Amino acid sequence: MDATPYASDMQQIFPGEVFANTADFDTGIRQLLPRYDEMLEVISRCVPSSCDRILELGCGTGELSLKILQRCPDAQVIALDYSPRMLQFAESKIAAAGYQNRWSGIEADFGDWANNPEKFAIGREFAACVSSLAIHHLQDEMKFHLFQQIAVSLSSHGCFWNADPTLPESPVLVEVYQAAREEWATQQRINLGEVRDKKGTSVTQGYSSQDQLATLNTQLQMLTKAGFETVAVPWKYYGLAVFGGWLRGF
Numbered sequence: 327m328d329a330t331p332y333a334s335d336m337q338q339i340f341p342g343e344v345f346a347n348t349a350d351f352d353t354g355i356r357q358l359l360p361r362y363d364e365m366l367e368v369i370s371r372c373v374p375s376s377c378d379r380i381l382e383l384g385c386g387t388g389e390l391s392l393k394i395l396q397r398c399p400d401a402q403v404i405a406l407d408y409s410p411r412m413l414q415f416a417e418s419k420i421a422a423a424g425y426q427n428r429w430s431g432i433e434a435d436f437g438d439w440a441n442n443p444e445k446f447a448i449g450r451e452f453a454a455c456v457s458s459l460a461i462h463h464l465q466d467e468m469k470f471h472l473f474q475q476i477a478v479s480l481s482s483h484g485c486f487w488n489a490d491p492t493l494p495e496s497p498v499l500v501e502v503y504q505a506a507r508e509e510w511a512t513q514q515r516i517n518l519g520e521v522r523d524k525k526g527t528s529v530t531q532g533y534s535s536q537d538q539l540a541t542l543n544t545q546l547q548m549l550t551k552a553g554f555e556t557v558a559v560p561w562k563y564y565g566l567a568v569f570g571g572w573l574r575g576f
């Protein structure tokens with residue numbers, strides 16, 4: 327999503343922060359991506375409402391955290407993000423909603439967590455792990471390694487759900503997906519040029535760099551190889567997908 331700079335004076339940002347000003351994120355992401363809320367809603371519905379401990383990777387301004395906290399009344403959410411300014415926004419939003427006792431934001435690179443889990447005092451036995459629009463910034467080898475680390479950090483019936491852009495399987499589909507997005511924006515009377523002008527330009531940070539898309543099929547195979555017994559795609563809209571699965575059964 328940070329792929330193309332549209333203005334020469336763009337401010338440098340971390341991959342995944344998207345906008346030069348964090349205050350533009352919540353409105354801007356809904357203008358850039360069709361069905362953003364629906365996509366996050368699907369993740370929150372796939373997480374059992376009885377979950378106690380939930381790990382979120384790349385929480386950004388806390389939009390998914392909020393949906394999860396609303397649907398899982400007993401859940402403690404441990405949310406990792408390497409961007410202090412995104413975490414700060416998330417923290418204020420979570421506090422304003424009254425969920426501060428059930429949410430902990432941790433400034434950390436999830437690639438670092440995958441490589442050195444012992445450095446982070448967050449433990450294991452999570453009932454669920456969730457992520458949206460973040461993991462696609464890792465190279466494929468690291469995606470697989472992260473999926474492996476998620477698998478060993480879940481309780482035996484734990485689940486993992488990720489929403490991300492995926493690599494189109496053919497050049498024809500690149501055009502189909504792009505056209506669908508542009509038409510959707512026109513129908514919504516969104517001026518994509520104006521929204522893109524608000525984007526920052528990202529430079530590699532830690533384990534993340536500009537979009538490193540993998541096909542959906544490749545990622546489903548990675549999940550199986552990482553130990554997920556059941557893998558599924560509960561939602562897909564052109565090049566965006568929610569995918570993941572359960573370690574055992576279900």
Ligand SMILES: C[S@@+](CC[C@H](N)C(=O)[O-])C[C@H]1O[C@@H](n2cnc3c(N)ncnc32)[C@H](O)[C@@H]1O
Pocket residue numbers: 340341342343344355383384385386387388389390406407408409412434435436437457458459460463532533534
């Ligand atoms: C596009 S935002 C999405 C935020 C939120 N999940 C949502 O759907 O609104 C991606 C977030 O992932 C974070 N991120 C990207 N790579 C990361 C990494 N390696 N470690 C931790 N956070 C990362 C960015 O800082 C950013 O807050």
